[in-house]
Amino acid sequence: MKSIMRIVLIASLLFLETGLFSQVNVDATDSNWINYSAISAESKRIYDHDVFQGDVYLFEEWSQAEFTLPNDATMVVDSVKLNLLRGHIEIYRDGIHLQLSNSSFNSFKFLAEPPSISYKSKHYYFQDGDRLKGIIKTEEVGDYAVLVSYKPDVRTVSKENPFMISRLDKDKVRITKLRFIEKDGVVTRIKKKKDLTNFFSTNKSVKNFISKHKLSHKEEGDIAKVIAFAENMTDTP
Numbered sequence: 122m123k124s125i126m127r128i129v130l131i132a133s134l135l136f137l138e139t140g141l142f143s144q145v146n147v148d149a150t151d152s153n154w155i156n157y158s159a160i161s162a163e164s165k166r167i168y169d170h171d172v173f174q175g176d177v178y179l180f181e182e183w184s185q186a187e188f189t190l191p192n193d194a195t196m197v198v199d200s201v202k203l204n205l206l207r208g209h210i211e212i213y214r215d216g217i218h219l220q221l222s223n224s225s226f227n228s229f230k231f232l233a234e235p236p237s238i239s240y241k242s243k244h245y246y247f248q249d250g251d252r253l254k255g256i257i258k259t260e261e262v263g264d265y266a267v268l269v270s271y272k273p274d275v276r277t278v279s280k281e282n283p284f285m286i287s288r289l290d291k292d293k294v295r296i297t298k299l300r301f302i303e304k305d306g307v308v309t310r311i312k313k314k315k316d317l318t319n320f321f322s323t324n325k326s327v328k329n330f331i332s333k334h335k336l337s338h339k340e341e342g343d344i345a346k347v348i349a350f351a352e353n354m355t356d357t358p
Contacts (some may be wrong), residue, residue, distance in 0.1 A: 133194065177294055179203040180231070180269075183213055188229040195324040201231070203240065205271040205296045208255045223256065237261055245301070245308045253308050260341060267341045268301040268308060300341055300349065314338045321351045 156282040167192075183200035192194065200213035208209040210221035210229070230239040238260050245268065256271040272293040301308040303318055310318055314331070317338045321327045330350050336343035 123161045131144060139158055175204045176296060177204060179205055185232045186229045187232060188226045190226055193227075197232070201229070203256065206273045206275070206294055208271070208273075212258065229258070245303055245306055247308055247310075258341075259303075260345055262345045263303060265348045265352070266303040267344045267348065268303050270299045270301070272297045272299055298340070300344060302344065311338050311344060317344065321347075325352050326354060 140175045165184050168184040180202065183202060185197060185199050187195055187197045198214070202213075204211055207220075209223060212219050212221055226242060228239045228241040228243075230236065238258065240256050241259050242256050243254075245254065245257070253268070253270060255270055260267045274297065276293045300311045302311060303309075308321055309316070311320070314337075317331065318328045327347060327350065331347060334346070336347060338344065
């Protein structure tokens with residue numbers, strides 16, 4: 122027990138020394154609009170793609186993204202990554218690798234993606250009151266939205282000593298996409314095809330549409346097509 126406590130204490134001191142929790146102000150638009158967590162050279166390895174086996178980032182390369190700020194102003198940042206493992210935004214600015222505070226923006230979108238797709242840092246709620254939170258991919262479809270959240274599963278390759286992490290060890294990372302339909306801030310998980318048909322009160326036309334076009338509940342683009350079809354049916358006299 123003493124040796125375990127010693128390891129935990131050493132790990133805590135290392136995190137403090139590397140500056141993982143330190144804050145640095147960055148003037149991005151001639152106004153101090155945000156705080157970032159600094160990622161120092163030592164602690165940066167925790168975030169680096171190279172120490173993992175698997176896809177840690179949504180995009181491998183740094184991408185340009187437009188942020189909507191709490192005051193509804195917008196700002197474009199050239200080098201942005203969405204870290205799926207940690208569930209946060211990283212930017213690269215003036216030679217510094219930084220983590221963006223999720224509370225500093227309402228949403229952002231990668232400019233290489235369709236404009237209807239954005240990523241929001243907000244809370245959604247299930248019918249039972251539980252929250253879906255984090256940075257969530259959002260595609261608006263009429264009064265609805267298709268949501269995707271990312272669930273990381275990390276397993277250490279080395280099993281000799283699970284309390285010691287060597288810099289030579291690599292972790293296997295598997296990112297699972299969880300899909301939801303949202304309306305009025307309330308979300309419904311789409312785990313199987315039946316969930317998609319049941320969402321629209323088992324409407325036979327919706328079921329036939331899914332079957333005819335071979336749509337999948339595992340593809341958010343297909344879910345969006347089903348929603349658009351169902352909305353069009355509702356609007357039709």
